[in-house]
Amino acid sequence: MKEWAFAIPDAENTVRIMEEAPCLIAVLNTNQKTPFEGIENEKRIVEICDSLSIGAAIENMILTATEHGLGTLWIANTCFAYKELVDFIKTDNQLTGIVAVGFANEAPAKRPRKPFTDIVEYR
Template sequence: MDDLDAVAAIEGRRSIRKFKPEPVARQLLEELLKLAGCAPSCDNNQPWKFVVLEGQVKDEVIEVIHNKATSLKKDEVAIGSCLENVRSMRQSPAIVMVYRINPEEDEEAELPSYRGDITDALSIGAAIENFLVAATAKGLGTLWIRDVLLADEEINEIIKEEGRLMSALAVGHAVEQPSSGERKPLTEFVSWRE
């Protein structure tokens, strides 16, 4: 299948929550990660690191997320859609953990535009969106998951990656193409000034 063009991929991307058991070739994942790394970043600092989990490590990480979410839920702490996301992650053949590197260089700057926590989060979001859109263009489904942050300490005990965990991305072959969530009309989120 040919890649979709950029507009079709942006329009066609959906959050996928059911995946087929089919694997995704490492070469294809590498291609997506390379495209993620094409994102703009402040001063070209590229503050991201991607850790791809497959096989046994993936299972271990999902288990600690499941256990933590279950115990928080028992204590009546809000866990969002974490347990549903655990189901999706179990199905997806690979999970990409996204880290922010060098977060300690933070918060000293006087100008808000130089604040690393803001600019790094923006840059990492851009890289993640590249990954999602590229995956869509290549016929794959993805889910952006912040709910893994409920178990960030437990995850880091396994992955032992420096930097701050920002999100996880499930990637695989979609079972279905969900319909698009409603979007605000242009008039609600754009204003023109002259």
């Protein structure tokens, strides 16, 4: 994916975090296979709905881990080593992400957020 070369530093940082984390949770969509092959429109709709549910489940895992004093990172850029990762975890299900869990060694300031009025439209 030559057009993604700009993202290599981010991917390298992800690898570092994955190496340092004491726990990695691979999140799979058991209804789908690789995202690199075409599928019919009906299956694509199911895949999108599954992805929304999986995202909500990941957010709940992260919130729960935070409540217990753990640090987390939601790793969504698994595409750079997709084949290697699914081979490593020995699955043919769709890898949708990884959650790194451990004890945080930093407490970064909250990222700036857009004002609610800039992202919500009332009709």
